[in-house]
Each structure stands twice: as C-alpha cells, then as structure tokens.
Amino acid sequence: MKLSKNFTNPLAANNPVIVQILGICSALAVTVKLEPALVMGLSVTFVTAFSNLVMSLLRNGVPSRIRIIVQLVVIATLVIVVDQFLRAFMYDVSKQLSVYVGLIITNCIVMGRVEAFALANKPWDSFVDGIANGLGYAFILVLVAFFRELFGSGTLFGFDVIARFGYENNSLMLFPPMALIIIGCIIWVHRTINKDLQEK
C-alpha cells in the first residue's frame, strides 16, 4: 500500500517538475523533439533510482558534514556511466543532448530525492521513489516535447503527422521561450484541477 502510494504520488499529485519546480533546466532544453526528450527522461530515471539506492545503503556510514560531496561523487559516477552508454549505443541522440547529459549531475531532482527521501528510508523504498520521480520528470518532458515537435516541425518521433495536410511549421515553437510558456500552461491546467496547490 505504502509502496504503491510512493510510486503514484510523484507521477501526478506531487510531480517533481510542475509542483516542486525541480529539474527545470534540462526539462526545457531537450524538448524540441520527442526522441531526445524520452532518452533524457529515461537517463534521469536511471540516475535517480540508483543514486537513491546507493545513498540509502550508505546512509548510516556517511557523516552528515561530508554527505553532499559523497552524493555528488555517487551521482557523477552514475552520470558518466549513462554518458558513455549513450555515446556507445545512441550516438546521434547523445550529440543532440550535448552538455545536458552532464547536467543530470546538477539536476535538482536527483539531489533533492537523495536528500529528502533516500537518507531517511530503506533501500528498496528509495529505489522505487527514485524510479517514480524519474518517470514523473520523463512524463512532463515527453508532454512538452509532444507539443513542441507536433506544432514546431509537424512530426512525432520524426514521422510526418500534420505537415502533409498543408500545415505551416510554427518555428517559434522550436525557440527556447516557448518551452517556458508551455510549462507555464501545464502548471496552470494542473493547478486548476488540483485546487489545493494554488497559492493563497
């Protein structure tokens, strides 16, 4: 029961991106196309899950004064694994993501979940929490990328969807500011449904 609640909560009601406003940096930059957005979401899920697991296993052995640097080392190691993997097997996507793979290290979701959850919970719970938060992040990424690719290039995953019906590409959608505006609108819709999240 508790486990399933831990899993579903970050997906909607307590989404890390649109409720806690974490991990925005990379959430916006990689969302021009669906494919890099999906790969980025899965990479972050992997890093969050395993950094949560490792830090939860280490939580009683690490003095709290040096915990930040230990966390950064664990996270950076996992990100190097992801980066090398992407370069080896998905070179094109890895080129598109460029520095944003490295920036998973400073993604606030990863650090935030380790600090807020893994340091106080058992390894298995932390692992599930990591996966759930990673997927919550991936969901928003894919949602933003869906709108940007559909209206910006008329395609989905590179397949022609509406361009064939004489749709003129709206290249404004491909520029950075539109990602911010789309996320603002997602927050608007989300908070209209979940009234308890509204400020004052």
Added chain:
Amino acid sequence: MLNLFINSVFIENMVFAYFFGMCSYIAVSKSVKTAIGLGAAVTFVQLMTVPLNYLLNEYVLKDGALVEGVDLSFLSFILFIAVIAAFVQLVEMVVEKFSPSLYNQLGIFLPLIAVNCAIMGGSLFMQQMIGTEINNVGDSIVYGLGSGIGWWLAIVMMAAIREKIEYSHIPAAMKGPGIAFIITGLMGMAFMIFSGIQL
C-alpha cells in the same frame, strides 16, 4: 574577446537561451535584494570555476595531457563538480565569516550554488567551446564573467517584475511558478532580438 563577453551576457544568456539555473532562479526571485546577493555569489563562483576547470581540462584531462596517449576526458564531469563543490564550500565559509547578514539572507541557497546548473553548465560549455571561441585562460575568464553576469541580470530583472505583480489580479491557478514561467518566456523572446549581434 568583447564579442565573447557580449555573446555570453546577452545572446547566449544562461537563463533565456539555455534554461540554466532555473531552480534557484524561480525560487529566489521573490525580492530584488536577495536576488542581487545570490546573483553576485553565482557570478563570483562562475568567474573562478570556469578558468579553474579550463586549466584542469588543458593540463590534466585532455588527450595526452597528463600521460602520453591517455584520454581522461570521460572524467571531466566528476572533476568539474568536485572543483565546483569545493569552491562553493570555500565561498560559504568566507561569507559566513565576513558577512553573516548576507549568509543568513541567502540561507540554503548558498550551498545549493554547487548544484546550480548555470555553474556546471558554464564549465561544460567552456569545454565544448575550446578551439573555437575559447583559446586561452583569458577567454575562459571572460566567458565565466560574462555568463555569470548574464544570470545575475536575468534574476534581478525577474525579481523586479515579480515584486511589481505581487498585487495584480492573476488567475489563482497561475499564481507563483505558473506566471513566473510565462514571464520568463516573454523575457526570453525579448532577448532574442540580440541574436546575431557581432562586435
């Protein structure tokens, strides 16, 4: 060099073009005073860590720099973040010692500079730009300063706007982060006019 500076402050602004440092940008931009303090701290850290990481990249990580035939550049993430974390720790101790009021004002956001994407992003972009725009330590200092100032400018402008709209009638669901994102998007569009400027 002037071109690089203008480029990093306005055209490739950390916030508006790359969304770097958005977490603290949204969270701390509620008052201009705190925003100025945090912006100054970020600029300072950026100014120091980008050249440091440049030197590290040139003399340790680059292909054949340390040992002939060994390419250590896959270690750059972990070394860069270690330099940044150590440096932020240092800044934190100095600020706590010499300016306790600023220290209390910034609170948790001071140590969080270590995980501010703008800092790590600055170093990673610097690494990518070696050979094109950045060719020596001087360039990396200019780039560090420029990108830091760009972030500072963005957060102060944002804080000023958010102070103004405090009492405006905004749909309840848009209050807080929702409207902040849309304002940032509009400011980003305004900043797009700088693109293509060459000096």
